[in-house]
Every structure is written in C-alpha cells, then in structure tokens.
Amino acid sequence: MSQYNFTFSEVMTKKPKPLGKQLQFGKYFTDHMFVMEYHHQKGWYDGKIIPYQPLTLDPASMIFHYGQTVFEGLKAYKSKDGETRLFRPKENINRLNRSNARMCIPEIDPDLALAAIKELVRIENDWIPKQEGTSLYIRPFIIATEPYLGVSASKQYKFIIILSPVGAYYKEGINPVRIAVETEYIRAVKGGTGEVKTAGNYASSLIAQEKAEASGFAQVLWLDGHDKKYIEEVGSMNVFFKIDGEVITPELNGSILPGVTRNSVIEVLRDWGVPVVERKILLEELITAHKEGRLEEAFGSGTAAVISPIGELNCNGEALIINNQETGEIAKKLYETITGIQYGHLEDKFNWIDMIE
C-alpha cells in the first residue's frame, strides 16, 4: 500500500491474457485502471483503482469539443529474476506536468502520480509479459470533463491510467524502417503545442501518416513548420543521424517533443565518448552528406520502439538508402544497452530504474 491509500475495487472475473506472440501495440488492456477526479473547488480527489471499464461522460464534456487533454507513455519491464522495473517514470511525470501547464490543466502531485502508477502495476503484475522485447505499456492521461460548450479551460477533469501488455511497435521489429519526408503538412511550430504531449499534435499528423503508409513507408519525418527545411522528428520518435562519426539530433526548439528515450540516448552516447550534438539540422545537409557517403546511420528513439533504425529516407520520391538498409552499429549497441538496462541484463549505472516491490 502506498501512503495515498487509493481505494481498490477488485474485478470479479479476470480476462484471459494474450499469448506473447499475439501481442501487438496497444490492443489489449489489463483488468484494472486508476481513476482520479478533479473539481476546481476541490482539487484532485478520490484516486481509486477499479475494474477496467468504460468511461461514462456527458456528450457536452469539453474533451469531445475542444480537446483539452494530455497523456504520457512509459513501460514496466520484467527481469529474468521476476523483478518489475519502471524506466525513468519521474521524467514522464515531470513532462506530464509541463504538458498540463501548456494546456491549462491543473498540475498533479508527482509523488501521487508515481504512487498511482506503481500501485496499479503491482496489482497487474501477472499482466507483465516476460518475453524479450515485450513489456507492459503504461498510459496515464487527463481529460477535460466539464459539460460546457464555451471555449475555456474546463473546471473538471479525470486523470486515468490504463495498462497494455505490448509486443513490438513496428511490424519490422528492430529491422530498419522506411521513412518519408513530409513536405506538405506540418506538425508544429514554436508557440504551438509541439513540445508537449497533447492529442491535437497526433490528430493533425494522421493525414501525412496515411499518405506515407499508402506508399509503403512506416512513418513520416517532419520538417519545421516555419521554413520547412529543418529536421524536427519522426511521427512517434525523435531522430538521430550519424555523420562523419558524430551523432546529431535536432535541438529542442519549442516544437519538438523532449523524448525520455532521446535524452537517454544522448546520455549513453556521452558515456561512451561518442560525440553527440544537439543542433539545427537542414534536410539539405542530410542529402549532401548522403551523396558524399558520409551519412553513416539514422535511427529513431521513443518509448514504444526504443531504438528504430532508419533504412531509407524518402524525399519526394528520391530515396536516400542508409547503411544498405541494415541496422547500424550505433543503433544496435544503443538498443542493446538501453533495453539491457530496462530488462536488468545490464547494470543500471545511470540510476534510471525504479523498482516495484
């Protein structure tokens, strides 16, 4: 029990658990969920763990009309010894509160949020899949629930946590994916919401994602919304390039999501002594480097896929084939290192793991 004494109502009949090989991303959900309410006169109250069940919301609830909402994504991993390991949960909770600030949603006590995640994962311990590459995806989110059609911040919210046992995010696993550079639609600009995790960023990206998938690409690479010539990020990942032995990634400029895995990649590279630089990156620079044979590797980083090598960057039909469409050395080593820490095969030298007893 945590110090927060969340009420717990246990489900009567547990669901069958999917087999490891059936696992996909975000298709199955566990037996219980965490729910907490907010009212502007009471603050956050009534945190409880209840059977996984539908939400019952007035059709005028502001979430349906004005999209005031934030979310997070993190994972719990099972070690071979049966330990349950959370990867950098405080980073996600801090980002949740930064998202809250931007979206005019009341902040949540970080200790309470962490206690809620831990308590729910502890209860759902049997749902954490054990095979390598699988994990329990944790999705905390907040939605505006006041039934009112005026455009203003809601006076009522729900904070919810649901859990989903997951396999690989990409069908390709850790094999290289093909990415299309998006030149028509834009994801975000400084002054907008691109650097926080809110629904609208993803809704606006779907049209480009559909266009890319129709041509056989896994995701799109977004350019900046101002000049459409600087690299920003991939659909659900931050992005890294290795040129002339140096790893570069777009600097956090107000429209790029500050990924927890992005930050972990940078820390690991620094620890290895690999030069890594956060700066503006022109698309043109990548094209030139590729032409001159200096674009050695490209890969994405994110909670869902951890590290995802990029085998092709396609700019309006021109294909930049990277590293013979094979997984690069740095990407492979980063994947092994970060997942090694996550699953407990490697020492947690960065102090990233939060254990659940």
Next chain:
Amino acid sequence: MSQYNFTFSEVMTKKPKPLGKQLQFGKYFTDHMFVMEYHHQKGWYDGKIIPYQPLTLDPASMIFHYGQTVFEGLKAYKSKDGETRLFRPKENINRLNRSNARMCIPEIDPDLALAAIKELVRIENDWIPKQEGTSLYIRPFIIATEPYLGVSASKQYKFIIILSPVGAYYKEGINPVRIAVETEYIRAVKGGTGEVKTAGNYASSLIAQEKAEASGFAQVLWLDGHDKKYIEEVGSMNVFFKIDGEVITPELNGSILPGVTRNSVIEVLRDWGVPVVERKILLEELITAHKEGRLEEAFGSGTAAVISPIGELNCNGEALIINNQETGEIAKKLYETITGIQYGHLEDKFNWIDMIE
C-alpha cells in the same frame, strides 16, 4: 419523418427548460440527441434519436489519446410567427466534410446530416427560445472510438448532435469587446489544421485566452504562425476592419477558419455596394491607420456572437481605442441585417434560410 427513418426513443421525463434570462452559451442541453455509428466494414449506420445521455466509451478510445475529432456549430431561430429557421446549414455540413477529409474521418452524406439536424430540432421544437437574441445552438460532432493506442486513423466513430438553448455569447451582448493581440503563442500555420474545425485548434488556444481574460480582455487576436505580423482571426470569430471607408478581412490562407458568418458578412457588404476586400493585413498597417485616424471600425463575426464590435485592440499594453469604444455603423447594420434574416424580420434575399416544418 425524413426519408432516413432514424429510430426515435422518446425520453420518459422531460427536463425543465431554463428561463430566457437564465440562458447562457452552451450550459443547458435538450431532452434528446442524435447518434450514428461508423465501423470501417459497415460505413455509417444506425442513426437514431435517443434521450440525451452520457456516452459510454472504452478508456482506450482514440478520441481520448490522439484527438481525432471534428465539430460544427450552427443555430435554429424562432420567428415571431413561430417558424423554425436554420441559417445556412448546408455550409456547415460542407465544412464538416472538409474537416473530416483533413482529419482522416469518413465523410457523411450531407443530405443525411441535414435530415438528422432537422429531425432532432423538430422533436425539440419547444426548446427553441423565443426572445430576440436567443436561439437553439446545434452542435454536430464526430469522435474516434476505436479502443487502440497506435497512432493511426480510427476504424470506428460516432457522429453525435446535441442542442443547447443559448443567450448571448459575450456577457457584453452586442457592446464592443476588448481584444488582446497575442504575440507569444500561435494558433495555426498553413499545413496544420487551422482551417478546419477540430478540437486541437481550441485546446492550444486556451493558454492565450486565459492570459487575456486575466487582464480583462474578452478574447485574443491571433497573428499568423509564420511571421507573427499578419492578422489571422479572433478566438472564436473571424475579423473585419473598416479603413478609409473600405472593409478588409484576412484572406483565407490555409490557417484561417472559413466562417459561415464571415462569408455572409462579405455577401451583405457586396449587396450594399460597400467595398470589401479579402487580403493579407499587417498588424502594423492597423496601428498606422489607427494613428492616422483612419481605422474607423473593427468587428468580429461568428455563429455564436453573429457580429461583435471591437472597441479596443491591445498590442502588448498599447491600446488602440476604436470608434470611441462604441458600436460602429457598419457593425450595427450588419448585425441587424443578418439577425433580421435569421429571425425572419427581413426578407431572405440571399436564400440562406432552411425552414423546418
């Protein structure tokens, strides 16, 4: 009965109706709602009118996570003769489908959508308030309901229509409002979703709206997201300025919402022979025109407020007082003309009214 034969389940006990003077914007809802389902293998199906009731949705429904949703807003007016009059509903339905296309949501048959609106308003006829300035606000919206956490277009949706008897949108009524020019946050850029009605546009605007309200302003005036120097629109309205006898409004550039009232204002002005131009407008141009005494009027247009005179534009503390903070002649005449057509005091010479028998 329409040709669509929507199922109708009548409510057992009707709610008390608010008195005219109690009416606000979007606080009260009628006894019934329209709901229709979409499944990717069946298309849109099962349109029905049922008692107004909470939606029951899986917490993994995509609307809560990736914000795939669109909405519309239009009004039904009661004439003195007891007629029920819809204002340009086909324009709203066409825009709904343009929003659908941008947000990867399946199109709805426009005739079916119009029939659903009419049938629901007919059933709720007693809910249409009769006093001048009041009306029945109609809110059609579509939400993504597939329970799945992958970032992709949903395979399931709900199309819902709810109705709300409304009074004035602004506390000020048709008195001039004070508007703050927003110079930090941005609403939209070309290539984003600014020209369609989707939740994310409104969610991202709340922080600027709160900042403006805290300083006593009714709304913000958005500048373009690229250069932050061109006028775009006000929070929930398009915007017009009268300079040297000519009325100007920002041209539709891919990031501005093409308002139905905006279009009606332009048509009425043309009919009157008042010069009206859609073009880029620099904020600097307004400041200069004001300094030289040539900024004669400013007003917003939108379904909620119809015409809303702007008495002050505040740019980082510098107040441009317009027309002595009084309602201008053009704004007043436009308000009287457009509401005159809406309520049936004036001839419907533009063929804008769709009657409900």
